[in-house]
Amino acid sequence: MSNKFAILSMDIEDWYHLYYFISKADKNYSMIDGFTNYVDLLNKYNVKTTFFVLGELAEPLKKEIRYAISCGHEIACHGYTHTRPIDLTIADFKAELIKAKHVLEDVSGKEIVGYRAPCYGIDTERYKILSEVGFKYSSSKMNVSGHPLYGEIDLSEFDKCIDGVYKKDDMMEFALSTEKFLGKTIAVSGGGWIRLLPWNTLMKPLIKKNLKNAECYTLYIHPFELSKKQMPKVNGTGLLTNVRARTGLGKVEGRIEKLIQMLKENNFEITTFANARQELMKK
Numbered sequence: 399m400s401n402k403f404a405i406l407s408m409d410i411e412d413w414y415h416l417y418y419f420i421s422k423a424d425k426n427y428s429m430i431d432g433f434t435n436y437v438d439l440l441n442k443y444n445v446k447t448t449f450f451v452l453g454e455l456a457e458p459l460k461k462e463i464r465y466a467i468s469c470g471h472e473i474a475c476h477g478y479t480h481t482r483p484i485d486l487t488i489a490d491f492k493a494e495l496i497k498a499k500h501v502l503e504d505v506s507g508k509e510i511v512g513y514r515a516p517c518y519g520i521d522t523e524r525y526k527i528l529s530e531v532g533f534k535y536s537s538s539k540m541n542v543s544g545h546p547l548y549g550e551i552d553l554s555e556f557d558k559c560i561d562g563v564y565k566k567d568d569m570m571e572f573a574l575s576t577e578k579f580l581g582k583t584i585a586v587s588g589g590g591w592i593r594l595l596p597w598n599t600l601m602k603p604l605i606k607k608n609l610k611n612a613e614c615y616t617l618y619i620h621p622f623e624l625s626k627k628q629m630p631k632v633n634g635t636g637l638l639t640n641v642r643a644r645t646g647l648g649k650v651e652g653r654i655e656k657l658i659q660m661l662k663e664n665n666f667e668i669t670t671f672a673n674a675r676q677e678l679m680k681k
């Protein structure tokens with residue numbers, strides 16, 4: 399059995415949930431087909447993963463969720479709406495969390511134990527509520543410097559399991575993979591970075607370096623990045639935002655295939671968070 403884990407997770411939200419678009423985008427247009435495209439891509443390599451689904455999409459995506467489960471993938475929770483926890487009161491956050499967990503359990507027929515905060519915007523106070531309402535792991539910690547959206551979680555009471563994975567009692571946190579680049583820490587794990595940065599000259603060498611030492615690699619991507627549909631232009635958002643959201647679409651599928659190859663060459667076990675947690679709890 400391998401001691402190194404890779405989780406190629408996807409956050410199930412639509413293109414209009416992007417923080418920069420949410421108030422301005424046309425919600426009648428969907429790019430959620432990327433969900434099933436990703437299930438099919440992973441099936442091709444016999445790889446299982448975790449999907450963090452928004453509670454508000456559970457009913458509309460019942461068919462897609464059940465298809466993913468039938469292929470052996472895990473369903474977890476990405477909140478109810480895509481509001482950052484730090485923008486909600488403690489009481490509202492708790493209520494959203496419980497509502498999302500219930501609807502996802504209804505639709506999936508499974509216990510939902512995993513959580514990822516929308517935009518990684520969670521703090522220590524709200525983080526404590528996760529285990530209170532029955533979550534057993536989270537993947538919400540992003541150690542990237544200078545990003546305007548992310549929150550801070552204090553894990554000083556947690557024990558380190560392996561690099562990037564922390565444990566306290568029943569609760570486990572899987573931090574997102576980062577790497578130093580030009581004095582900054584960037585996520586080598588994210589859809590955005592994999593899409594936007596040049597692959598051969600930048601992303602691939604950074605991921606390669608990361609995989610040499612990493613014990614846990616975590617990827618997060620979104621359905622719009624694997625959609626076969628065009629991303630519409632959004633009026634009222636800046637040119638840079640529009641360009642950033644659109645750049646590199648269409649390249650993600652091939653890059654994920656290369657990533658799977660690299661992970662296999664480096665003896666990573668590509669699996670779901672729930673499965674990695676179970677293995678790591680035995681340590």
Ligand SMILES: [Zn+2]
Binds near residue numbers: 409476480515516517
């Ligand atoms: Zn999200």
